[in-house]
Amino acid sequence: MKEYVCIICPRGCHLAVDEENDYAVTGNGCLRGAAYGREEAMHPTRIVTSSVRVRSRIHPRCPVKTDKAIAKSDIMKAMLLLDDVELSPPVRRGDVVIASLFGGEANFIATRDIDE
Amino acid sequence: MHDEYELIVIGGGPAGLGAALSAREHGLERILVVERDVQLGGILNQCIHNGFGLHYFGEELTGPEYAARLIDRLNGQAIDVLCDAMVLEIIPGENGHTLRLMSADCGYRTVGSQAIILAMGCRERTRGAIQIPGTRAAGIFTAGTAQRYVNIEGYMVGRRIIILGSGDIGLIMARRMVLEGATVVACVEIMPYPGGLTRNIVQCLQDFDIPLYLSHTITRIEGKQRVEKVIVQEVDDRFHPIDGTDIAFDVDTVLLSVGLIPENELSRAAGVEIDSKTSGPIVYENGETSVPGIFACGNVLHVHDLVDFVTTESEGAGKAAAEYVLRRIDVLEKRIYEKVSHDDVNLQSPSYDDPQKVACEAEHARASHDDVERSALIDDLSKKLVQGRSYCLSIVRDETISYTVPQRIRVQRVDKQVSVFFRVKNPQKMPKCIVFRDGERIVASFRRPYMMPGEMERVTLTREQLDDVCGNELLISVEEIR
Numbered sequence: 001m002k003e004y005v006c007i008i009c010p011r012g013c014h015l016a017v018d019e020e021n022d023y024a025v026t027g028n029g030c031l032r033g034a035a036y037g038r039e040e041a042m043h044p045t046r047i048v049t050s051s052v053r054v055r056s057r058i059h060p061r062c063p064v065k066t067d068k069a070i071a072k073s074d075i076m077k078a079m080l081l082l083d084d085v086e087l088s089p090p091v092r093r094g095d096v097v098i099a100s101l102f103g104g105e106a107n108f109i110a111t112r113d114i115d116e
Numbered sequence: 117m118h119d120e121y122e123l124i125v126i127g128g129g130p131a132g133l134g135a136a137l138s139a140r141e142h143g144l145e146r147i148l149v150v151e152r153d154v155q156l157g158g159i160l161n162q163c164i165h166n167g168f169g170l171h172y173f174g175e176e177l178t179g180p181e182y183a184a185r186l187i188d189r190l191n192g193q194a195i196d197v198l199c200d201a202m203v204l205e206i207i208p209g210e211n212g213h214t215l216r217l218m219s220a221d222c223g224y225r226t227v228g229s230q231a232i233i234l235a236m237g238c239r240e241r242t243r244g245a246i247q248i249p250g251t252r253a254a255g256i257f258t259a260g261t262a263q264r265y266v267n268i269e270g271y272m273v274g275r276r277i278i279i280l281g282s283g284d285i286g287l288i289m290a291r292r293m294v295l296e297g298a299t300v301v302a303c304v305e306i307m308p309y310p311g312g313l314t315r316n317i318v319q320c321l322q323d324f325d326i327p328l329y330l331s332h333t334i335t336r337i338e339g340k341q342r343v344e345k346v347i348v349q350e351v352d353d354r355f356h357p358i359d360g361t362d363i364a365f366d367v368d369t370v371l372l373s374v375g376l377i378p379e380n381e382l383s384r385a386a387g388v389e390i391d392s393k394t395s396g397p398i399v400y401e402n403g404e405t406s407v408p409g410i411f412a413c414g415n416v417l418h419v420h421d422l423v424d425f426v427t428t429e430s431e432g433a434g435k436a437a438a439e440y441v442l443r444r445i446d447v448l449e450k451r452i453y454e455k456v457s458h459d460d461v462n463l464q465s466p467s468y469d470d471p472q473k474v475a476c477e478a479e480h481a482r483a484s485h486d487d488v489e490r491s492a493l494i495d496d497l498s499k500k501l502v503q504g505r506s507y508c509l510s511i512v513r514d515e516t517i518s519y520t521v522p523q524r525i526r527v528q529r530v531d532k533q534v535s536v537f538f539r540v541k542n543p544q545k546m547p548k549c550i551v552f553r554d555g556e557r558i559v560a561s562f563r564r565p566y567m568m569p570g571e572m573e574r575v576t577l578t579r580e581q582l583d584d585v586c587g588n589e590l591l592i593s594v595e596e597i598r
Contacts, residue, residue, distance in 0.1 A: 005322075007315035011566050046319065049165045049178055050295060051267055058154065060270040063164035063180050072323065079295050093184060111164065112180040 002041050006033045017041040045069035048078050049111070052085040052097060056114050062087050064097050068106040082108065089114045117196055120228045122146045122441045124215055126203050126382065127235035129158020131414020133186040134427040135233045138434025140193050143442055148196040148227070150203055150217060156190070157183030158237060159260070160423065162267045165288055167315070171424035182423060198222070206232060206386035208407045231409045231437040234383055234397065235430065238376040238415040240285075246374055248280075250337030253344070259285040259373040263292070272296060274369025278346055279303040280334050283570075284312040284421075286373025291320035293371075300326045301365050304348050306333040306355055309543050311373075311570050313421070333357070334370065343368050376419045386410065393519040394418040400508075401525045401534045402436035403429070411437050418521045418537065421572050425537075509582065509590050516541055516594035518569065525590075527582045535576050540567045540594055550575055551595045554585045563597065 006013040006028065013029045015037040025037035039045075047069050054062040070078060081098055091114040098108040122144045125132045128151030136149050155161065160168070163179030170176055173185065190197070201219030212230045219225070240258035257265075257273055263285065265271045277293050279286045282305040290300045303321055308331045310317050321328050329348060335357050336347040350361035378396040380388070389398045389406035396417040397405040404411050413433035414426045481493035509525045520538040538550075544567040552559045562575045 005314055005318055007318050012314040046323070047166050047176075048295075051164055051270070053270070059268070061268060063178060063267065065164075065166060065178055075295070075323075093181060111178045112161075113184060 004037055004040050006036055008032045008036050015040075044072040046072050046075060048075055048108075050079060050082055052082050052087060054087040054089065054091060054114055056089050057116055059112075059114050062091055062097075062114055063111045064108045065111050066101065066106045067109045070101060070104070070106050074102060077102070078108075087114075089116050117148065117198060117222060117225075117227075118146060119226075120146070120212075121148045121196075122229065123148070123231045123233065123437050124227065124229040125149045125233045125235055126206075126215075127151065127158065127237055127414070127416070128153070128156040128197065128199070129235065129237050129414065130160055130183065130186065130423050130426045131237065131416070131430045132158070132233070132235035133183075133190055134430030135235055135411075135413055135434035135437070136195050137186065137189055137193065138431040139233075139438045140195055140434075142435045142438035144438045145194065146196075148198060148229070149190075150201050150215075151197065151199045152202050154200050156187050156197065156199065162260070162264045163288075164267045165292070168423050171422065172427050173424075179423075186427075203382060206382055206410070208386055208410065213409060230441045231411065233430075233433055233437055234380075234388075234405070234410065234412040234416050235414050235433075236379045236382065236416045238378045238419055240372070241375040241377060243370075243372060245377075246372075248334055248337055250346075251339055253337065253339035253342050255339070255343035255369045256337065257369070257371055259283075259289045259371045262369075262371050263289055266292060266296060272298070273371075274298060274367075276301060276367045277369040277371060278334070278348075278365050278367045279371045279373060281305060281373035281375070282307075282310040282312050282317070282328060283373040283375065284316050286371060287312045287316040287320040289371055289373070290326050291324060294324045294326070298369075300324070301367055302327050302329055302348070304329045304332045304334060306331070306351055309568075313570065329363075332363075335362075337370060339368075343370055346370060376415065378416045378419065380416060383410075383412070383416070388412075391519065391523060394521065396521070398523045399521060401522050401530055402439075403433035403522075404436060404440070409437075409440055411440075418519065421570065425572060425574075429537075509585060509588055511536065511590050511592055513538075514591065514593040517592055520592060525577075525582060527579070527585075530579045530582055533576050533578045534582070535574050536592070537572055537574050538592065539569055539572060541569060543568050544594060547597055549595050549597050551593055552577065552581075553591045553593075554587050554589065557586070559585055559590065567594070 002017045004015045006015050013033050015025055015027045017037045018024045023038045023041050025034040028034045047066055049065040051061040051063045091110050093111050093113055095110045096107045123139050125136045128149050132149055136147050160179035160183035166176050166178045168177045168182040201217055203217045205216040207214040212228050213232050215227045217225055240260050243256055262273045265273050275298050277298050277300045279290050282303055290303055293300050332348050332350050334346050335349045338345040346365050348363045349357040352358055383397055391398045397412045403413050411433045413430040420426050484490040511520045518539045518541045520536055547565050550562040560581050
């Protein structure tokens with residue numbers, strides 16, 4: 001049995017997920033909570049946001065994010081990849097900074113325009 | 117830049133941007149936004165995490181992305197922007213206000229404006245504000261300052277970190293520090309419940325196994341040059357440290373997330389009445405402060421939990437400022453009032469009280485061919501106007517509610533409905549009712565499954581409900597469901 005606090009809405013239901021019983025969820029106030037509990041127990045994922053170096057006159061850092069959620073267990077590995085990145089302006093938000101993380105579908109993309 | 121504007125917005129963060137865009141949309145042509153940073157966007161620029169925009173844009177954005185959407189819209193409009201500039205003083209006037217400002221580009225300037233929107237945001241409470249005993253070592257930052265260093269300037273603030281306060285910025289920074297390679301030893305909260313959103317407790321603390329100490333606080337900071345150690349103690353229900361509960365943490369950095377204070381030095385100096393509870397201006401239903409023609413929105417008015425609500429609130433203030441300016445100069449409308457007064461109706465200059473509706477009704481009355489009906493309609497109209505002018509409701513609260521915005525409602529200015537924002541004082545985990553009363557009678561009642569002090573609540577009162585109120589006070593409270 002794994003326990004979680006649901007984060008779908010501010011109510012914060014306390015969920016219990018039974019891995020030995022087909023990930024059955026109890027304690028949820030609604031169906032969205034059940035879906036969240038299952039996902040969280042089976043393969044938790046997160047969007048990762050950080051920043052990278054940029055050779056700009058005004059901005060020393062350019063913010064980035066993963067455009068899809070990645071496995072929670074990959075977060076620190078993904079962060080290490082950003083250490084070696086240095087961008088040059090112009091940067092447009094949506095520009096791919098690191099493509100296809102760990103061979104998957106998620107990319108790190110820029111989240112800000114940096115003109116010069 | 118011109119010498120005269122219809123509207124000057126002070127602050128180019130989410131509130132200022134939203135207000136300027138809305139004022140433009142509602143017909144103002146000369147608008148200036150004054151921003152003290154070198155770029156627009158305000159604090160959103162340093163909030164590089166995601167979770168913004170779900171309500172307003174219907175998708176999950178990072179702070180810079182949210183800001184960029186508003187800035188893109190602004191760039192498409194004829195709105196003047198002055199960055200790297202500081203407003204020094206607002207001098208209110210009967211026929212328009214004057215601003216003194218200083219900027220890198222134009223030096224010291226005096227600019228006139230018919231309306232002003234205060235959108236200066238808020239600032240963080242510091243160590244000095246909460247009086248933590250100990251040495252004055254380096255390494256003590258407010259969480260937002262550390263956030264700016266890391267996310268904008270690219271400096272790391274420390275290696276072993278403790279966070280005081282579980283507000284959202286503190287939680288977000290706990291995760292950010294871990295991602296950047298630091299160790300966060302604990303997050304300490306004096307209240308028995310966390311201050312931030314549940315999702316941030318889960319995704320920023322639990323995801324990284326950072327312990328959260330509720331009902332604890334930092335009672336001592338030690339270290340000569342740099343912070344070396346902090347002492348944390350449990351507190352009793354009166355927030356007094358309990359002897360013998362000391363825990364020592366070896367850290368080099370303390371981040372404070374202990375509350376935000378609306379930044380109202382300018383407002384106070386301009387004579388704007390301030391609410392001691394919100395530390396923001398007291399406002400009417402449309403965001404207008406006690407000084408006519410000066411409006412307020414965003415975190416300068418009250419500290420919001422979500423930026424999406426800042427944008428919505430600011431759009432309301434922008435619209436109200438536009439109406440204020442346009443009504444003052446609408447010659448046609450004035451002429452209609454003159455026509456009405458010609459019929460010997462006792463009207464004082466109603467240049468500002470719900471004029472569109474009045475104008476419409478006045479025309480309707482004048483168009484009537486039946487003399488009796490005509491004079492009855494005009495009588496009716498004049499009564500409404502006279503009543504309307506003196507009719508202002510104050511919202512008062514009992515001990516269950518910490519504040520409301522707006523604090524006052526001019527009922528005749530409410531078109532169809534008005535939103536009232538408030539926060540509850542204590543966590544309400546069982547279903548409760550929010551009740552508005554005039555004396556003993558219930559004017560409106562709203563059921564809520566749960567309410568937390570960290571989250572803003574909103575209810576909507578209709579014009580019909582407000583018209584029914586007896587007296588000039590409306591009491592709001594949390595009550596048991598009957």
